[in-house]
Amino acid sequence: xxxxxxxxxxxxxxxxxxxxxxxxxxxxxxxxxxxxxxxxxxxxxxxxxxxxxxxxxxxxxxxxxxxxxxxxxxxxxxxxxxxxxxxxxxxxxxxxxxxxxxxxxxxxxxxxxxxxxxxxxxxxxxxxxxxxxxxxxxxxxxxxxxxxxxxxxxxxxxxxxxxxxxxxxxxxxxxxxxxxxxxxxxxxxxxxxxxxxxxxxxxxxxxxxxxxxxxxxxxxxxxxxxxxxxxxxxxxxxxxxxxxxxxxxxxxxxxxxxxxxxxxxxxxxxxxxxxxxxxxxxxxxxxxxxxxxxxxxxxx
Amino acid sequence: xxxxxxxxxxxxxxxxxxxxxxxxxxxxxxxxxxxxxxxxxxxxxxxxxxxxxxxxxxxxxxxxxxxxxxxxxxxxxxxxxxxxxxxxxxxxxxxxxxxxxxxxxxxxxxxxxxxxxxxxxxxxxxxxxxxxxxxxxxxxxxxxxxxxxxxxxxxxxxxxxxxxxxxxxxxxxxxxxxxxxxxxxxxxxxxxxxxxxxxxxxxxxxxxxxxxxxxxxxxxxxxxxxxxxxxxxxxxxxxxxxxxxxxxxxxxxxxxxxxxxxxxxxxxxxxxxxxxxxxxxxxxxxxxxxxxxxxxx
Numbered sequence: 001x002x003x004x005x006x007x008x009x010x011x012x013x014x015x016x017x018x019x020x021x022x023x024x025x026x027x028x029x030x031x032x033x034x035x036x037x038x039x040x041x042x043x044x045x046x047x048x049x050x051x052x053x054x055x056x057x058x059x060x061x062x063x064x065x066x067x068x069x070x071x072x073x074x075x076x077x078x079x080x081x082x083x084x085x086x087x088x089x090x091x092x093x094x095x096x097x098x099x100x101x102x103x104x105x106x107x108x109x110x111x112x113x114x115x116x117x118x119x120x121x122x123x124x125x126x127x128x129x130x131x132x133x134x135x136x137x138x139x140x141x142x143x144x145x146x147x148x149x150x151x152x153x154x155x156x157x158x159x160x161x162x163x164x165x166x167x168x169x170x171x172x173x174x175x176x177x178x179x180x181x182x183x184x185x186x187x188x189x190x191x192x193x194x195x196x197x198x199x200x201x202x203x204x205x206x207x208x209x210x211x212x213x214x215x216x217x218x219x220x221x222x223x224x225x226x227x228x229x230x231x232x233x234x235x236x237x238x239x240x241x242x243x244x245x246x247x248x249x250x251x252x253x254x255x256x257x258x259x260x261x262x263x264x265x266x267x268x269x270x271x272x273x274x275x276x277x278x279x280x281x282x283x284x285x286x287x288x289x290x291x292x293x294x295x296x297x298x299x300x
Numbered sequence: 301x302x303x304x305x306x307x308x309x310x311x312x313x314x315x316x317x318x319x320x321x322x323x324x325x326x327x328x329x330x331x332x333x334x335x336x337x338x339x340x341x342x343x344x345x346x347x348x349x350x351x352x353x354x355x356x357x358x359x360x361x362x363x364x365x366x367x368x369x370x371x372x373x374x375x376x377x378x379x380x381x382x383x384x385x386x387x388x389x390x391x392x393x394x395x396x397x398x399x400x401x402x403x404x405x406x407x408x409x410x411x412x413x414x415x416x417x418x419x420x421x422x423x424x425x426x427x428x429x430x431x432x433x434x435x436x437x438x439x440x441x442x443x444x445x446x447x448x449x450x451x452x453x454x455x456x457x458x459x460x461x462x463x464x465x466x467x468x469x470x471x472x473x474x475x476x477x478x479x480x481x482x483x484x485x486x487x488x489x490x491x492x493x494x495x496x497x498x499x500x501x502x503x504x505x506x507x508x509x510x511x512x513x514x515x516x517x518x519x520x521x522x523x524x525x526x527x528x529x530x531x532x533x534x535x536x537x538x539x540x541x542x543x544x545x546x547x548x549x550x551x552x553x554x555x556x557x558x559x560x561x562x563x564x565x566x567x568x569x570x571x572x573x574x575x576x577x578x579x580x581x582x583x584x585x586x587x588x589x590x591x592x593x594x595x596x597x
Contacts, residue, residue, distance in 0.1 A: 048456055049514050072456050072513045079456075112489040113463070113509045113516065141489070146462035146511025162361060168402075168437055195434050195490030195517070196401045198409065210409075213402040213437040218336045218361045218446065221402060221436060222516065 041069060042090035043076025044259065047149065049142070051156035051220050052088070052256055054169055054239045063239045063252025067091045068156060088254045095227055095260040098148045099137045103130040113143025127202035129189025130228040137227040137260050141195075155212060155237075156220035166242040168213040173201035174236030174253055178229070188229035188260070195223050216241070230262035329551070330380040334443060335362030335369070336436065338450035338515055339550065341464055341534040342374075345541055352534045352546030356380060357450060377548035384430050384522055384554040388444045392421065392429040402437030417492050422484035422499020423523040430525075430554050434490035434517035448517045449510050451534070454544075456513035460537040468496040468506035469547060470531025473524075483524035483554070490519055512536060525556035 049070040054063050067086040069075060075084070075091070101109060103120045111118035121132050130136040139145065145152035157169040178187040191202035192212075200210040200223070212221065227233060239252045337358040343351075356375040361368050364380070390398065396410035414425045423429060432444050439446035451464035473483040478498060487496040487508055495508035495518065510516045522528060533547040 049452075070452075072452070074456075112491060112493060113511075114495070114507070116493065142511035142514035142516040143463055143509045144511075146456070146514060149462075152511060152514050168440075194401050197491045198401055215436045215440045218359065218440070219436040 040090055041075055041080075041084040041086040044092045044094045045069065045073060045075045045151050046077075046094045046096070047145075047151060048073030048080070049145075049152045049154070050091075051154040051158070052237065052254070053085075053156040053159050053220075054171070054214070054241075054252065055159045056164075056250065061248060061250050063241070063250055065237075065239075065252060065254030066159075067256070068159070073151070088256050091257070093139075093151055093153060093256065093258045095137045095139060095225075095258055096148070096150060097261050097263055099139065099150045100135050100263065101138050101148075103128065103132055103134050103136040110147045111140065111144060113141050113147075124197070124199065125226075127193075127199040127204055127207050128191045128226040128228055129202065129204045130226070135229065135263075137230075139225040141222065141224075152222070153225060154220045154222045155214060157214035157216050157241075158218070158220050160216035160241075162215070162217035164244055164247075165216040166244045166247075168215055169219070169239055169241040170211040170213055172211045172238045172240070173203070173209050174238045175234075176203035176236070177232075177234035178203075179231040188227055188231050188233060190233050190235050190258070191226045193224040193226065195221065197224065211240075225258075227258065227260045230260045233258040233260065329378070330365050330375065331383050331553075332356065332358065332375075332380050332445055333363045333366070333383040333385070334439075334445055335359065336439075336446045336448070337362050338448040339466070339532065340374075340450040340452065340515075341454060341466075341536075341546065343453045343544060345538075349538075349541040350544050352536075352544055354532060354534055354546050354548040354550075356550075362445075377550050381527075381551040381553045382445055382447065384432060384445075384520075384552055385443055386555045386557050387442045388430045388432060388554075389428050389557065390431050390442075392418065392423055392425050392427050399441045400433070400435075400438060402435045420494045420497040420499060421486050421521055421523060422497065427523065428557075430522040432520040434519045446517070447520065448515050449508065450515035451510050451512055451536075452515060454512045454536060456511075458539050459512040460539065462512050463509040464512050464534055464536040465507055465509045467508075467533045467535065468498070468503055468530065469533040470503075470529070470549065471498050472529040474526040475529075483522060483526050483528060485523075485528050485530060485552075486521040488519050488521070490517065492519070520552075522552065522554045525554045528552040528554065 045067070050073050051068045053066050053068045055066055056063055065088050067088055069080055069084045069086060071080055071082050073080050101118065101120070103125060105119040105121045107117040108115060109118050120128070120136060128136055139150050139153050142152050144150070155171055160169065173192070176190045181187060189203050191204070192200050194200050194212070199207070200212055214221065235256050235258060236253055237256065241250045242248070243250060335358065337356050340355055340357040341352040342355055343353070354377060356377070357372065358364060358369055358375065359372050360370060390411065390413070392413045394410070394412040394414045397408050398410050399408045400411040401409050413429060421429065432447055433439055433442070436446050449466050454464055456462070468487070471478045471485060473479070476482060478501065484497070484499045486494065486498065488494050496506040508518060529549050529551055531547060531549045533545060535543065535545045537543050
């Protein structure tokens with residue numbers, strides 16, 4: 001993702017490989033990537049444990065948000081040696097090709113930490129927006145994350161002080177943007193299922209959204225996140241809580257970016273297409289250069 | 301003289317009852333009764349490359365002996381017990397309006413332990429069933445510990461299959477070894493799929509894996525009140541160090557319904573009170589044990 005930071009360090013690379021690499025990364029990263037702050041953790045989060053966390057400054061009526069990356073997580077290719085806290089806008093959560101389990105019945109597939117199989121074909125999984133037999137990317141349990149080589153993503157209110165809050169913090173789904181387009185009936189669908197495999201959130205328009213309860217200070221949960229297509233998902237989560245002692249309501253929202261990587265065949269096709277276009281351009285430039293050279297010689 | 305003999309006999313019976321209720325941990329272990337803690341596989345390849353040390357890693361806010369921790373702390377397996385309160389007795393039933401899964405909208409999504417999926421529990425539909433949920437909101441709602449299994453110290457890489465496996469390798473209920481009768485213990489993933497159970501009489505298929513360097517929260521089930529001694533072995537195969545393993549026995553005290561519990565306490569206190577009046581030193585010793593049981597209950 002360094003190529004997307006506009007750091008200017010491009011001298012010395014062959015033109016073709018630089019451009020193809022840039023185009024493929026742009027296809028994978030989509031419009032969700034932004035120039036990163038130099039002093040904060042940033043970049044693609046590819047492995048290890050992290051939580052999408054609700055935070056609070058101690059005053060006011062607005063929650064903040066962060067990505068709490070635990071020691072051992074891999075961000076921008078680097079393994080963290082201590083916990084780090086990143087801005088949601090600076091972290092892209094990568095959902096790799098290996099996480100495409102497809103919406104099928106796979107009796108020997110690895111799921112919930114064991115090779116005991118899974119069956120996503122039932123109506124319970126209609127909220128994923130995937131067609132039966134179609135593609136379906138999943139971020140699951142710790143065992144699944146380790147097996148498929150994905151980030152292990154939780155939702156957390158651990159940064160809050162328990163005594164300051166009256167009851168739980170509730171999280172609900174706001175908008176979901178897909179490849180730069182707002183929430184729509186077409187395009188990729190994001191959904192979240194609880195650990196019990198109950199559908200809680202879905203960007204399928206007809207779905208009745210549920211709220212996820214988080215306990216301040218102690219609470220984080222892990223469930224199953226599903227994505228129906230490759231591309232960039234910008235998922236807005238809404239947090240609601242009430243301060244203890246009549247302190248009033250506190251709300252907040254945060255946008256988290258998931259980069260769902262397409263199957264290699266799609267990437268290869270995109271790469272080949274880009275290479276073809278670049279090769280044609282190169283040939284045109286050579287011909288033009290040849291014509292100019294001939295013209296110069298004639299003029300000389 | 302006869303009266304003294306009667307009192308000795310009563311004291312012995314009370315001690316036996318207390319011992320049965322409290323299990324083998326008579327050194328008044330700490331009681332972990334709420335908040336988050338992981339049964340964690342610690343690993344130090346520099347000193348013991350082939351050994352996992354299994355401990356309880358309790359997070360800030362975890363309640364140990366009635367007091368919330370202000371900082372994370374680790375406890376040896378034999379230094380504490382997990383308290384499973386009477387409020388965790390959800391029953392092997394379908395309850396469509398119960399608080400479950402942390403889902404509060406619409407209020408209380410309910411649970412259903414009555415399906416055949418849960419036959420591995422070893423108790424009939426309609427019977428009592430104590431449950432420790434995998435969900436932190438459920439744990440807070442029912443006032444139970446929220447227990448995870450952690451392998452953070454292993455790091456993410458270098459492990460065959462990228463997994464650390466926790467196996468059930470020994471079991472006793474109220475001091476008696478594994479049997480077809482008595483309390484049964486099970487562990488499932490949060491969706492309810494079995495990973496460990498004692499009702500099948502075998503440890504052969506009792507395996508639960510978490511990602512190396514990660515942690516997860518399973519669901520735990522108990523079919524009767526009493527003391528469960530659960531032997532857990534964590535194993536991983538490291539590409540450099542080979543097989544790494546460690547075993548400990550953890551104790552779960554499952555608290556009976558308030559009716560039977562208070563009867564036991566009242567009876568115990570009455571006998572102990574009689575002893576205190578006549579034999580102060582012995583009475584104090586018994587009282588300590590009765591009081592410890594009262595803390596558990």
